[in-house]
């Protein structure tokens with residue numbers, strides 16, 4: 001029985017695959033890209049590039065590690081096997097920030113993570129346009145372009161620059177907007193940049209102080225969440241729940257209580 005791959009080995013595979021995927025996404029953007037379909041609502045778009053990049057990533061992983069499982073935003077698990085005990089599952093967001101990608105805004109990324117027994121052990125987030133690359137392994141730290149990352153040391157919520165996002169469903173957006181309207185007097189300012197994986201990576205290096213969002217899927221969370229946690233952020237849900245579709249909060253330990261409690265009071269994980 002071959003030895004299970006180390007997190008480092010899985011990270012090397014993730015980086016190799018994600019770099020080629022980002023090249024494809026960038027080339028398709030330059031060639032001109034259009035919406036090919038909508039998903040949950042008529043503003044939840046998917047482009048030909050989202051699909052082509054995910055197929056490319058899955059094909060590459062199948063060549064490199066034929067028995068691994070995958071979970072992708074566009075094709076789900078496809079026909080790959082489920083990952084048995086000790087098995088690897090790859091979690092893929094081919095283009096996180098698809099609306100930014102469609103509009104040509106340079107804030108979109110390939111996000112690829114390896115999970116073993118339900119724990120994300122390696123992850124990479126690569127900006128499709130700038131080439132900025134964030135990596136992490138569980139227990140091995142987080143890096144951007146080889147530089148080790150440490151999150152913000154901000155201790156005053158009133159001075160915190162906080163990022164968040166909105167879903168595609170209008171009723172949920174109204175609820176999220178109410179939460180932001182109530183929160184904004186209590187923080188330095190809010191940033192809405194449009195890609196959860198990149199938001200968590202910027203928070204990992206202190207270019208944002210904190211990030212929260214309701215409605216995220218496993219592929220939005222996996223790689224960016226590991227980068228954030230390995231840079232010292234608490235990545236959690238509300239009231240002791242794990243980070244997930246109800247809410248993800250990525251926050252430095254010193255800001256956890258004030259931001260958590262305010263979001264809990266504002267029912268940030270509630271609503272449609």
Ligand code: LIP
Nearest residue numbers: 096097098165166167194195196
């Ligand atoms: C996006 C997330 C973002 C969220 C958007 C969307 P997508 O993912 O990264 O944080 O606010 O509504 O879900 O759809 O571009 O992969």
